Amino acid sequence: MTIPDTVLILEDAGWYNGAFEDCSGLTSVTLGENVLRVGNWAFADCPNLVKLTLNENLSSIGERAFLRSGLTTLVIPKNTTSLDAYSFEGSANLKRVYLPSSLQTVKYMAFEDVGDIDLYFEGSEEDWGHVIVEDRNDAILNANKHFNRVFEPCKTHVYDNACDTDCNVCGETRVIQHVYDNACDTACNICGFLRAIQHQYKEEWSSNGEEHWHACAICGEKTDIRSHSYDNACDVDCNVCGYVRVAPHSFSYWRSDETRHWLECTGCGIQKDFAEHEYDGDFDFDCNVCGYVREVSAPLGDANGDGSVNNIDASLALQYDSGLINLEGSAFAATDVDGNGSVNNIDASRILQLDAGIISGF
Numbered sequence: 001m002t003i004p005d006t007v008l009i010l011e012d013a014g015w016y017n018g019a020f021e022d023c024s025g026l027t028s029v030t031l032g033e034n035v036l037r038v039g040n041w042a043f044a045d046c047p048n049l050v051k052l053t054l055n056e057n058l059s060s061i062g063e064r065a066f067l068r069s070g071l072t073t074l075v076i077p078k079n080t081t082s083l084d085a086y087s088f089e090g091s092a093n094l095k096r097v098y099l100p101s102s103l104q105t106v107k108y109m110a111f112e113d114v115g116d117i118d119l120y121f122e123g124s125e126e127d128w129g130h131v132i133v134e135d136r137n138d139a140i141l142n143a144n145k146h147f148n149r150v151f152e153p154c155k156t157h158v159y160d161n162a163c164d165t166d167c168n169v170c171g172e173t174r175v176i177q178h179v180y181d182n183a184c185d186t187a188c189n190i191c192g193f194l195r196a197i198q199h200q201y202k203e204e205w206s207s208n209g210e211e212h213w214h215a216c217a218i219c220g221e222k223t224d225i226r227s228h229s230y231d232n233a234c235d236v237d238c239n240v241c242g243y244v245r246v247a248p249h250s251f252s253y254w255r256s257d258e259t260r261h262w263l264e265c266t267g268c269g270i271q272k273d274f275a276e277h278e279y280d281g282d283f284d285f286d287c288n289v290c291g292y293v294r295e296v297s298a299p300l301g302d303a304n305g306d307g308s309v310n311n312i313d314a315s316l317a318l319q320y321d322s323g324l325i326n327l328e329g330s331a332f333a334a335t336d337v338d339g340n341g342s343v344n345n346i347d348a349s350r351i352l353q354l355d356a357g358i359i360s361g362f
Contacts, residue, residue: 233267
C-alpha cells in the first residue's frame with residue numbers, strides 16, 4: 001500500500017481506532033513524500049506488515065504507530081527526531097534497526113518486547129550518547145551497535161532461495177509464498193518450512209477387508225482407524241461401516257435328538273438338513289448318518305443290531321475287547337452274552353458257538 005503525496009499527516013487516533021489498525025492482510029506500506037507524521041495507532045496490530053518505506057520528510061512517529069508489526073528491518077529516515085512511546089512495541093521479528101543522527105528521543109517502551117537486534121546509527125558513538133533513550137528500551141540499549149552507518153539499499157537483492165524473506169546484503173524483507181503439493185502438504189517443497197494444516201475428513205467410512213477409517217478428502221490421510229466389528233463369526237455386515245465380507249458357515253458336526261439329526265454352524269448356530277435317523281434294521285441302534293445311539297431290545301449276541309447272531313458279531317466283540325471300537329447301550333448289552341458286565345473274548349467265543357450250532361442259546 002502506498003500513502004499518496006497529498007497526505008501530510010496520518011492523524012492520531014484513540015484506543016483501537018488507528019487509520020489502518022488491525023489490518024492483517026497488510027504486508028507493505030510506502031509513505032508519500034509529504035507525510036510529516038505517522039499518528040498514534042496508525043498501523044498497530046498489523047502482524048503481516050513486513051516491508052515499511054518511510055520518506056525523508058518524516059519528523060515523528062506516534063505512540064503505538066507500529067505496535068506488534070511483522071517488520072524485520074526498520075529504516076528511520078534522516079529528518080526524524082522522535083520515536084514516541086510504544087511505537088514499535090511487540091515487533092518481535094525485528095533484527096536490524098537503522099537510526100538517523102537527527103534522532104533526539106526514543107521514548108518509553110518504544111522497543112519493548114523486541115528481541116536481539118543490530119543497531120546501525122548514522123552518527124558517531126559520541127553522537128549516540130546525546131540521544132535520550134527512555135526506560136524499557138532494552139532492545140536498543142543492549143543492541144549490537146554499529147556507528148557511522150547508513151542504510152544502503154541493494155541494487156540487486158540476494159536471497160538464499162525462493163522462500164528466503166530477508167536480503168542477505170541489506171536485510172530488506174520481501175513477501176514470499178511457499179510451495180506445497182496440496183492443501184494438506186505441511187512441508188514447503190523449496191525450503192522445508194513446516195506449516196500447520198487441518199485435514200478435511202469425509203463423514204463416510206472408507207474400508208478394506210480388515211479395517212475402516214475416515215479419509216481426508218484432499219490427501220487421503222487416515223484417522224479413526226478401527227478393525228471391523230461383527231456380531232459373530234458368521235455375520236457378514238460390519239456394524240460400524242457396513243463393509244460386507246464373505247463369511248461361510250462352518251457345519252462341522254451333527255446335532256440330534258431321539259428322532260432326527262441336523263447340521264449346526266459352530267459360529268452362529270444356524271441349523272440345516274433336518275432328517276429322520278437312518279438304521280439298517282429294527283435292531284440297529286446306530287444312526288447311519290449321525291451316529292446317534294438309540295435304545296433297542298436287540299437279540300442277545302446281536303452286536304451290530306442286524307437281527308442275526310453270527311461271526312460278524314463275534315468279531316465286533318473281539319474288536320471291543322482289543323480297544324479298537326466302542327460299544328454302548330443296547331449294543332454293549334447285546335454283546336455281553338454271559339451277563340457279567342464286560343465284553344471280551346469269552347463273549348466272542350459263545351457267539352461263534354451259537355453261530356456254529358454248538359450251543360442253542362446263551
